[in-house]
Amino acid sequence: MISNMKNTKLQLIKEYINLKIMLTSIGFMLGIIILNVIVNPRTLMYIDSITLLAVPLAFLGLAELIVLVTGEVDMSVGAGLTLANVVSVYAYLYHGIGDYRFILLHLIIGLAVGIVNGIIVGLLRVNSFLGTLATSSIWSGLALVILNKPEGPIPNWYYRLFMDGLWGIPMVIIGLLASLLIWLYFRFNKISLHFYASGSNPYSAFIAGINVNLIKFIAFTLNGLFVGLAALFMTGIIASGDPKIGIPYTLTAILAAIIGGARFTGGVGDGVATICAAIGLTFMRNLIFSLGVPFYQQDLVYSAVVLGLLAVVMYLRGGR
Amino acid sequence: MGEMWRLEGLTKSFGPIKAVEDFTCSLEEGRIYGLVGGNGAGKSTLVRLVTGVLKPDRGRILKEGKELVIRSPKDARRYGIAAAYQEFSLVPDLPVINNLLLNIEPTKLGFIDIDRMIYKVAEFMDKLGVNIPLDKLVRELSPSEKQVVEIAKSLILEPQLLFLDEPTNYLSEEQREELFKTMIEIKNNARTTIVFISHRIEEVFRVSDQAIVLRNGRLVDIYDLGKVSMDEVVKAMVGELAEEFRGYKYVPKAAVEAVSGKPVISVRNLSVNDKVKDVSLDVGRGEIVGLAGLLGQGQSEFLRAIYGLLPYEGAISLEGRDVKINSPRDALKHGIVYVSGDTLEGVFLLRSIRENISLILNLWRGLHKPVLSKLEKEHAVKMIKKLNIACRDPDQPVLYLSGGNRQKVYLARGLTVNPKVLLLDDPLKGVDIRAKKEILNIVKELAGDKAVLFFSSDIKELLPIVDRVLVFFEGRIIREFKGEELREDLIMEASIKGTAG
Known part of the structure; x- marks a missing residue:
């Protein structure tokens, strides 16, 4: 009986961290990195700065995942990131808010964006695809009104943070570790089970006494927090406010979550796998660059590859 | 002892249909009540009213004389009310253990306390004598394992009022015995009040102390089963023979007399999963065969299999020729048409009546050829007249039609191909009285050169037009009624008693 229980515990933890999908995703990540190194051995020298580029995408992937798990989708993560970036830089440039409030502002805008989406989807019961597509346009439009072209700089101490790291620890480590810890905190928290239950079968969740609409609202709020964190890293990386920075990230973030096991029908998906997928996708972008694709064709090639990957993942899963 | 729970004047309507009407009854602690009644008697609705899944239009629920405020299943749970539902309330993507403890997970500082969780459930399942791997996802379980988890999920809450809605459906003989033992144990030891629903009437007699009989949403009486x-x-479940059918005399139809040796459709040993078992029947030209029985005894699955909607084993032959039907397209090619009572499945609400009716008119014409809108319209107008569909014009979207007229549109489409075999799957259930009569008349008129299989959950409606009635019970045909025996009370009795009768 005791050994049986130990075994059950092990199996359960395996189920919670979704070992199979996690290993697939790690495989995808390592495969792309190795391919990168083969094509261009100099990649190894820049491996930290390329990985740093993956941090915002990792957070956006988690933002997308947490909503997909509950059976909804968020088309506005890229635009939300842009708004948080632009508003914060604007506040520094024109209102001198350059102390710790500069960080706080990113998170507040992210949260606000998430809460608005949460109200629209969770409380007003608007279809999440349409609702967030609409808010996406609004955030982008708003960002353009605030800054109509890329502007800088950002506070010097924040810029140095990304150059020198925090207490000597590079920001890429801090970013990945933070995303990992936040995810695991969520996954082993009671509420995550209610997220998965609400997405897997809302009616059953309701019968078990779970307020499904409230869960969706909370999911979008947490999603907003992740968007804010993503923006924080994006600002540090580009060291400016850019009203066009986030748009292409929405599709990539969805792809990261899908490779991380999520489905549009909800109820499944893993965060660690999503983070690995985000790193893999970032290196893929680098790979396309390394292969010598001309600058103006990179978007085209990258998007085509993303679409192809999406099709492959969907096809492989279709069998089940 | 004495009264523990009281349901007072519970009433619930769905549109014009009164599912439960003015239901009042008292339940004592430490007793098992069998809740029985025919199709549409309101059993499952009653369960949902008490467990907070549905809101009653009127009425209240009292516990020890105090009125309870039940706005959601969450509230009901708090008052010690739990249920195992007929259609299950499980989450497919979570492991068994998290389904059992959904929303009552033990935590340590907000984290899931996996040790305590496993300890609690392992002990509980041991006591129940159930052996299902706790870490397995529910989506990977067999139907009988799911049934066990659904029951265990309600028991682990240690409820004071427990509803078991058809809990024995997927259970084996031994598992059933185990369940009855458990029920009697918690009734005696935990003084739980249990309300037990089963289509197997002999089970109800075995474990229940009293039987609550429902008919057409109303309480008939409560019987001491001793x-x-x-x-x-x-x-009591069957009730008096309905007024309008009391004087009904069976009249042999001329058309049926003409049925000669060769049946139009002949089905041999047809099985569908666990739902239909070894069903064989023949239907002759001009014959209307009614399918009866309680809901969910395999009638729908049987008809859907013949139309190619479900994979089946067994043989189907049409006018002596063996055919294999893999899809509705195959079925239509052979002149088999299926019309169900689920109009949402059958009609395209936003498209016009004309398009809905004429959809399969040009089924074999090839995709690249243009739509013959004139022909379509002529055909639609003809059918609208024939079936007396109440509408402004043929181009009106079906959305604006009443339930009865939507059903007629669905039927009209089926008749487009002039089928040899017409399969009707409870098409009268959401339809008003007038449309019911009209549809019955149409079927009767059209039956001349067709074989008709007609399932109705309310068999008395069929009696005026059928030649034979076959009663389904747990996937098999258990009785055949014809001639003078075609009486509602006899058929109902056979349906309820099943193989016990």
Whole structure:
């Protein structure tokens, strides 16, 4: 009986961290990195700065995942990131808010964006695809009104943070570790089970006494927090406010979550796998660059590859 | 002892249909009540009203004389009310253990306390004598394992009022015995009040102390099962023969007399998963065969299999020729048409009546050829007249039609191909009285050169037009009624008693 229980515990933890999908995703990540190194051995020298580029995408992937798990989708993560970036830089440039409030502002805008989406989807019961597509346009439009072209700089101490790291620890480590810890905190928290239950079968969740609409609202709020964190890293990386920075990230973030096991029908998906997928996708972008694709064709090639990957993942899963 | 729970004047309507009407009854602690009644008697609705899944239009629920405020299943849980539902309330993507403890997970500082979780459930399942791997995802379980988890999920809450809605459906003989033992144990030890629903009437008699009989959403009476016989309870469920059918005399139809040796459709040993078992039947030209029985006894699956919607084993032959039907397209090619009572499945609400009716008019014409809108319109107008579909014009979207007229549109489409075999799957259920009569008349008129299989959950409606009635029970045909035997009370009795009768 005791050994049986130990075994059950092990199996359960395996189920919670979704070992199979996690290993697939790690495989995808390592495969792309190795391919990168083969094509261009100099990649190894820049491996930290390329990985740093993956941090915002990792957070956006988690933002997308947490909503997909509950059976909804968020088309506005890229635009939300842009708004948080632009508003914060604007506040520094024109209102001198350059102390710790500069960080706080990113998170507040992210949260606000998430809460608005949460109200629209969770409380007003608007279809999440349409609702967030609409808010996406609004955030982008708003960002353009605030800054109509890329502007800088950002506070010097924040810029140095990304150059020198925090207490000597590079920001890429801090970013990945933070995303990992936040995810695991969520996954082993009671509420995550209610997220998965609400997405897997809302009616059953309701019968078990779970307020499904409230869960969706909370999911979008947490999603907003992740968007804010993503923006924080994006600002540090580009060291400016850019009203066009986030748009292409929405599709990539969805792809990261899908490779991380999520489905549009909800109820499944893993965060660690999503983070690995985000790193893999970032290196893929680098790979396309390394292969010598001309600058103006990179978007085209990258998007085509993303679409192809999406099709492959969907096809492989279709069998089940 | 004494009264523990009281349901007072519970009433619930769905549109014009009164599912439960003015239901009042008292339940004592430490007792098992069998809740029985025919199709549409309101059993499952009653369960949902008490567990907070549905809101009653009127009425209240009292516990020890105090009125309870039940706005959601969450509230009901708090008052010690739990249920195992007929259609299950499980989450497919979570492991068994998290389904059992959904929303009552033990935590340590907000984290899931996996040790305590496993300890609690392992002990509980041990006591129940159930052996299902706790870490397995529910989506990977067999139907009988799911049923066990659904029951265990309600028991682990240690409820004071427990509803078991058809809990024995997927259970084996031994598992059933195990369940009855458990029920009697918690009734005696935990003084739980149990309300037990089963289509197997002999089970209800075995474990229940009293039987609550429902008919058409109303309480008929509560019987002490020690004192009455099974026949008396069944009589109460069936009720008096309906007024309009009391004088009904069977009249052999001329058309049927003409049915000669060769049947139009002949089905041999047809099985569908666990739902239909070894069903064989023949239907002759001009014959209307009614399918009866309680809901969910395999009638729908049987008809859907013949139309190619479900994979089947067994043989189907049409006019002596063996055919294999893999899809509705195959079925249509052979002149088999299926019309169900689920109009949402059958019609395209936003498209016009004309398009809905004429959809399969040009089924074999090739995709690249243009739509013959004139022909379509002529055909639609003809059918609208024939079936007396109430509408402004043929181009009106079906959305604006009443339930009865939507059903007629669905039927009209089926008739487009002039089928040899017409399969009707409870098409009268959401339809008003007038449309019901009209549809019955149309079927009767059209049957001349067709074979008709007609399932109705309310068999008395069919009696005026059918030649034979076959009663389904747990996937098999258990009785055939014809001639003078075609009486509602006899058929109902056979349906309820099943193989016990």
